[in-house]
Amino acid sequence: MKLKRLLQLIAPFTLVIIIAVFVLNIITHGSIQHPGKSSYQTNCAQCHGDNGEGIRVLIPPLFHSDFAKNNFDSIPCWLKNGISHKISVNGVEYEQPMYGLNMDEIQIANVMNYLSKELLDSNREVNSIQVKEILKNCK
Amino acid sequence: MPVYGNKTVAPNGDSVDYVLPDFSYVDQDSNTVNASTIQNKIFATEFFFTSCPSICPKMQQQMLRFNEKYKNNPDVIILAFTIDPQRDSVGKLNAYARKLNIESSKWHLLTGNKDSIYALAENFLVSAADDPDAPGGHVHSGNFILVDKQRRLRGYYDGTDEESVNKLLDETDLLLKEK
Secondary structure: OHHHHHHHHHHHHHHHHHHHHHHHHHHHHOOOOOOOHHHHHHHOHHHHOOOOOOEOOOEOOOOOOHHHHHOHHHHHHHHHHEEOOOEEEOOEEEOOOEEOOOOOHHHHHHHHHHHHHHHOOOOOOOOHHHHHHHHHOOO | OOOOOOOEEOOOOOEEOOOOOOOEEEOOOOOEEEOOOOOOOEEEEEEEOOOOOOOHHHHHHHHHHHHHHOOOOOOEEEEEEEOOOOOOOHHHHHHHHHHHOOOOOOEEEEEOOHHHHHHHHHHOOOOEEEOOOOHHHEEEOOEEEEEOOOOOEEEEEEOOOHHHHHHHHHHHHHHHHOO
């Protein structure tokens, strides 16, 4: 029953602990880390770069990408199935195929919101229910 | 800096460092690249393929840093071997080089016989193999390998890791100072 005892001891401080973690997070990250950031680092940064800069004319940028901004609702399908045709991003043509990734609708929504806010300078937001709907209709 | 590979013993009893065997491949501008190309050159090597979806873009991003740093140093070159020569023809490599905006005088993208390239990877003491389950159909090491002017293997670096590539840049500078 040691555990129960411990829980009883900690219980009054729960709120304090939550606030402490919150404050610590702000101190270490400068701000609360966007929930899509780690997903971006894992799934996107490998090719598109940590700051969405892309690689020369091989991999298109995501930073201020007109193609991503204008086709925002297509992003779930790109993440699922990839892109195998030529695309034009900020006036430059790219033909390196993008491969589909294994991400669920929550990860996709998080990464899209991160993209929108941090890289596309857009106020578009999606949630996982909307992403799930879009994914049903991917070609 | 260490010298990698098994040493052998010469008839007179001296121990001899492992050196890279001769090879001959063709680059993105149809130039033959062989022993005479690398004579008196320090070079970095990577194994990649142009349609590689996984680690290659990151590797190329890091190799571009190496390319930038030694752009004007004729003693340093890059040899990048495709492990997908069936698809990566000279034309395909040429298009890829243009997209990366790199010059074949500095950064050779090389193709040739597949079995020979896979065997060459072994000579560099790294791995390359077909794997239908891997993204893009091939598995390969993401290593960058540093080779000195005597064709000895001097360093291995993780081509997907910025810190490790910093070390490659430092150690290339060290090699340039070696006599």
